Amino acid sequence: MMNEIEKPEFKKEHEEISKILTKEDYDKMVVLKESIFFVELFRARKADNFLKKESKIFKQTEEEFNKLRLFFQSDNWSNDIPETIITDCFKGLKNEKRNKLRPELKNLIDYFKIENFDELKLQRLETGIIIFNQKEDIYKTANSCIHFINELEAEHTDFYNKFDIIRKGLQTNVTLEKIENFGKILQENGLNVLNPSEEDQVCLTILHSIYDKTNCVKFVASLDNNDIRTLQELVNMSDDTFVTSNVINDMIKCSTFIHDLGEIKGKMNDKQLIEAFIKEIPKKENKGIEAHFKNYANYAGQIQELFNKKLDPKVMEIFNELEDGYNFTSFKEKEEIIEKIIELKCDRDKIDEWVMDVISGEA
Numbered sequence: 263m264m265n266e267i268e269k270p271e272f273k274k275e276h277e278e279i280s281k282i283l284t285k286e287d288y289d290k291m292v293v294l295k296e297s298i299f300f301v302e303l304f305r306a307r308k309a310d311n312f313l314k315k316e317s318k319i320f321k322q323t324e325e326e327f328n329k330l331r332l333f334f335q336s337d338n339w340s341n342d343i344p345e346t347i348i349t350d351c352f353k354g355l356k357n358e359k360r361n362k363l364r365p366e367l368k369n370l371i372d373y374f375k376i377e378n379f380d381e382l383k384l385q386r387l388e389t390g391i392i393i394f395n396q397k398e399d400i401y402k403t404a405n406s407c408i409h410f411i412n413e414l415e416a417e418h419t420d421f422y423n424k425f426d427i428i429r430k431g432l433q434t435n436v437t438l439e440k441i442e443n444f445g446k447i448l449q450e451n452g453l454n455v456l457n458p459s460e461e462d463q464v465c466l467t468i469l470h471s472i473y474d475k476t477n478c479v480k481f482v483a484s485l486d487n488n489d490i491r492t493l494q495e496l497v498n499m500s501d502d503t504f505v506t507s508n509v510i511n512d513m514i515k516c517s518t519f520i521h522d523l524g525e526i527k528g529k530m531n532d533k534q535l536i537e538a539f540i541k542e543i544p545k546k547e548n549k550g551i552e553a554h555f556k557n558y559a560n561y562a563g564q565i566q567e568l569f570n571k572k573l574d575p576k577v578m579e580i581f582n583e584l585e586d587g588y589n590f591t592s593f594k595e596k597e598e599i600i601e602k603i604i605e606l607k608c609d610r611d612k613i614d615e616w617v618m619d620v621i622s623g624e625a
Contacts, residue, residue: 294373298366299351300327306350333367333387334376340394340438352395359395363388390438397432397441399455399466403448404428406469410539411532413480414520421533424451451533452540464543467552471559478562481569482517483526490514492572493565499597505568509561515554576608584617593620 294300304323311319326347332339340348355362367388371379404425411422428444445456453469454462472478485493490510497510523538524530530538542548558565580603584590590599606612 294324294327297327297369297373298354298362299330299370302351302354303327303347306353330370331374331376333370333391334374334379334383340390340436348391348394349398352391359392360388363391367391393438393442393445393456396445396455397436399470400441400445400448401429401432402470402473403453403455403466404432404444406473407453407536409473410469410479411535413477414483414523414535415527416535417528417531419531419533421451421531421536452537461544464552465540468543468555471552471556475559475562477566478559479520481562481566482513482558483520485513485517489569490517492578493569495578496568496572499600500568505561505564509557509565512554512557513562513565515551516558519548519551519554574604574608577603580608580610580613584613588617588621590617590620 300323303326304319307319307323307326308316311322326344329343329347330351332342336342352359355366364384367384370376407425408422408429411418411425424447428447431440431444442456448455453465455466458466493510493513494507497505497507519542523535523542526535543551577600581596581600584599594602602616603613606616
């Protein structure tokens, strides 16, 4: 069976570490080289210090890695080990946290020669590390709910205050107990961060995608059919290579989803809004909605900039008349027609004269 260090994603780091180690060190540090945590730390430090010699990066990584001994020696390891070290190590476990963490901890027990660390202690440590590494998701979920409620202008109640307490509580004096308690508060309100199901994960992905995007939700909530048509027309005209028709389709899916929640401003409070949001996700028509939100959120700012350049309705009215009357796009590209209408300041006499010249081949 392929061990972790032999997998393609670790191969380069493995080779770099091997070059640094002497034969004596190599024999001594077999367990170290097999450690997902060590490789992740080395990868992170190398990215942060790409101008440093690898031997120095290795030494720095080794010093930080040795602090992981405190997992087994301190009841307060979450404060004694710098948070950056724990979070960098944890990245290597990816989506298989439970499956990969236990063998990694056993590797550490061997490496640090820890004695009398029984199964119960190992279970507690494993659970504690997983909870600790959910701190960021719990914080983002609470903050995203605040953002979601504010953007859609739902009425604030004590429910809103719970999110605010979580957000502020995770900024100072963080303990495992505090993280777990805050996770349980979210869970009691339908937001399962501690042990999310597939459906829970969809909900969290949507919330986290809009977490730091100002006006992202507010914008799609404000769109009507005319706005959407305008955006589709602007995208067809625009030289912007990022805002494509596919991105606009993602935005439309998100807009439909938000509108399907019902009337919000003056009609729903914060708790009702979050409950409606959670209930909307499992509906058949919303399959894959998290991907639409992620894609839309990445371009929300650019879409809003594009929309702010929207055309004078008179321009589109004239264009549509020309298209209906003459099938004019068979003579000129749409973008060119619209540019000419704007240039001629919607003067119908001048536009009609230009149209006749185009049709007759004189323009």
